[in-house]
Amino acid sequence: MSSNATRRFGTDSQETAETRVTAAMCYSLSSSVGLERFFFAQSHLALHHAQPLSIMENHVHAIKRVAAAVRGFSERGESYRIFHGSSNSTRPPSSDHNVVDISALSNVVSIDTGARVALVEPNVPMDRLVEATLRHGLIPPVVMEFPGITAGGGFSGTSGESSSFRHGFFDETINSVEMILGNGQIVKASRNERADLFHGAAGAVGTLGIMTLMELRLIEAKKFVRTTYHRVNSTAEAVARIQVETSDPKNDYIDGILFSKDHGVIITGQLTNNKPANRQLQTFSDAADPWFYLHVQDKTQNASPHCYFTDYIPLTEYLFRYDRAGFWVGRQGYTYFKYIPFNSFFRWFLDDFSHTRMLYHALHAGGISSRFIVQDLALPYDTAETFINYAAGEFNIWPLWLCPLRETPTPTFHPVTCEKSDLADSHEKHNGTSATSSRPMLNIGVWGWGPQELSEFVLKNRVLEDKLRQLGGRKWLYAHCYYTEDEFWDVYDRSWYHALREKYSATTLPTVFDKVNINIHKRERNEWTKYLINTWPIGGLYGMWVALLSGDYRLHRNAQWKYKGGEES
Numbered sequence: 321m322s323s324n325a326t327r328r329f330g331t332d333s334q335e336t337a338e339t340r341v342t343a344a345m346c347y348s349l350s351s352s353v354g355l356e357r358f359f360f361a362q363s364h365l366a367l368h369h370a371q372p373l374s375i376m377e378n379h380v381h382a383i384k385r386v387a388a389a390v391r392g393f394s395e396r397g398e399s400y401r402i403f404h405g406s407s408n409s410t411r412p413p414s415s416d417h418n419v420v421d422i423s424a425l426s427n428v429v430s431i432d433t434g435a436r437v438a439l440v441e442p443n444v445p446m447d448r449l450v451e452a453t454l455r456h457g458l459i460p461p462v463v464m465e466f467p468g469i470t471a472g473g474g475f476s477g478t479s480g481e482s483s484s485f486r487h488g489f490f491d492e493t494i495n496s497v498e499m500i501l502g503n504g505q506i507v508k509a510s511r512n513e514r515a516d517l518f519h520g521a522a523g524a525v526g527t528l529g530i531m532t533l534m535e536l537r538l539i540e541a542k543k544f545v546r547t548t549y550h551r552v553n554s555t556a557e558a559v560a561r562i563q564v565e566t567s568d569p570k571n572d573y574i575d576g577i578l579f580s581k582d583h584g585v586i587i588t589g590q591l592t593n594n595k596p597a598n599r600q601l602q603t604f605s606d607a608a609d610p611w612f613y614l615h616v617q618d619k620t621q622n623a624s625p626h627c628y629f630t631d632y633i634p635l636t637e638y639l640f641r642y643d644r645a646g647f648w649v650g651r652q653g654y655t656y657f658k659y660i661p662f663n664s665f666f667r668w669f670l671d672d673f674s675h676t677r678m679l680y681h682a683l684h685a686g687g688i689s690s691r692f693i694v695q696d697l698a699l700p701y702d703t704a705e706t707f708i709n710y711a712a713g714e715f716n717i718w719p720l721w722l723c724p725l726r727e728t729p730t731p732t733f734h735p736v737t738c739e740k741s742d743l744a745d746s747h748e749k750h751n752g753t754s755a756t757s758s759r760p761m762l763n764i765g766v767w768g769w770g771p772q773e774l775s776e777f778v779l780k781n782r783v784l785e786d787k788l789r790q791l792g793g794r795k796w797l798y799a800h801c802y803y804t805e806d807e808f809w810d811v812y813d814r815s816w817y818h819a820l821r822e823k824y825s826a827t828t829l830p831t832v833f834d835k836v837n838i839n840i841h842k843r844e845r846n847e848w849t850k851y852l853i854n855t856w857p858i859g860g861l862y863g864m865w866v867a868l869l870s871g872d873y874r875l876h877r878n879a880q881w882k883y884k885g886g887e888e889s
Contacts, residue, residue, distance in 0.1 A: 391504025442472025491522035498533035576722035607671035686863025698735030699793035721765030
């Protein structure tokens with residue numbers, strides 16, 4: 321968190337503060353961003369006058385530059401892409417030249433403790449957001465498990481976490497957003513104002529405009545998460561137990577890990593300020609700490625049926641418990657390098673490479689993502705067991721992640737479990753701002769090595785996508801997508817989406833399909849240029865080198881959210 325984001329007008333008089341507020345509003349009005357920006361800035365500056373105006377002034381300057389660039393591309397009829405500065409997608413990055421850079425929009429602008437809201441720019445990562453809100457005793461209702469995932473990514477993509485059975489996807493905790501449309505106009509969207517844009521832009525991967533500011537709801541934070549590991553002994557039992565736990569009002573967090581067909585653990589969490597004096601706190605952020613999934617496995621693998629174990633985990637250690645190893649994707653690095661023992665010493669020694677920011681650098685640079693199956697797939701509860709059994713037989717990838725999700729309004733690019741006819745009816749009745757919802761669903765994370773041959777790898781993914789459709793589910797679009805364009809628009813509502821693109825001048829932006837589709841033929845044509853990268857162990861070593869050059873190891877080494885001891889009282 322930058323010092324600018326936490327300074328106060330400690331010595332300013334009320335008159336001086338009001339003068340600064342007025343000056344900033346006049347600047348907003350006189351600039352080319354227009355009346356929409358003025359009214360949005362006016363309301364928030366008046367509410368948050370105790371925050372340093374330089375942050376909002378910098379924000380106005382930045383979006384003025386972005387809007388001008390967008391307007392220029394629009395007037396020339398040129399398409400462009402948006403550069404955020406980092407990515408937690410496993411899709412290969414684009415090399416297009418027409419780029420709008422919004423990487424500077426990375427501040428927590430203000431936090432209102434009375435209203436329990438925060439004004440947040442899109443490139444604020446989860447760790448900085450949590451550090452900022454915890455200073456005020458507050459926390460976002462949904463926090464993505466990887467510290468480097470940004471607030472903007474959570475809105476424009478799909479982010480469902482262990483609290484989403486109660487609060488929904490991350491974007492459902494947002495009250496309003498500021499966006500730059502495809503023609504350079506700056507607007508506000510919320511559930512009451514441009515509701516169709518607000519709903520449609522969530523999950524549309526930035527293809528309806530550039531989100532530049534959000535108002536995010538906050539809830540009361542507590543010191544610990546009382547975390548209970550419930551041993552289950554079959555897939556059917558795991559699915560049933562999750563449904564039972566989601567109906568328990570005491571639970572704040574729920575997810576699960578299937579280590580095999582006969583060893584699963586459903587994990588529940590309850591926020592609390594109380595810890596028994598004789599209980600030690602469990603942490604996961606230090607290099608000497610266990611990886612979370614290994615900790616759960618060790619606690620439960622020899623346990624008798626239906627037993628449970630409980631840990632008390634500091635809140636932030638729980639929220640980012642999967643950062644080290646990226647759930648369990650980090651285990652595959654040891655599989656790749658073959659001769660490095662997978663033991664506690666080497667996990668400690670190579671800890672810098674186990675954190676997700678570093679893992680993503682290595683994944684992209686080393687070409688690993690082209691050979692790695694990374695899919696999140698949401699299904700109705702009544703077909704989830706069938707899908708898990710299919711995935712186990714087809715891919716033999718373990719563990720699998722289970723995460724219950726609340727239903728979400730349709731039409732949408734988020735995972736939903738309603739039939740396509742329901743989506744069509746929703747569009748006709750509600751004109752793209754549907755009040756109907758899908759059913760509650762279970763997300764299944766399938767992450768592991770796929771076939772080495774490209775043709776077989778693609779076929780496996782396409783068969784998986786087809787099986788998902790047969791069982792009434794839908795995938796998350798952060799990962800590889802192998803649909804043809806016709807197949808893609810058979811899953812998603814093309815008419816609703818294209819009507820929004822026309823209405824809000826987004827036709828110069830790439831479509832969702834453009835952004836998520838894997839161009840198989842392009843990959844084949846460029847295969848010879850990546851020969852060295854795909855040669856073991858050159859690709860892995862190159863990925864590690866690029867990760868080191870990023871310097872992102874400093875971020876987790878110096879993270880303020882990590883438990884430091886002496887904070888139990």
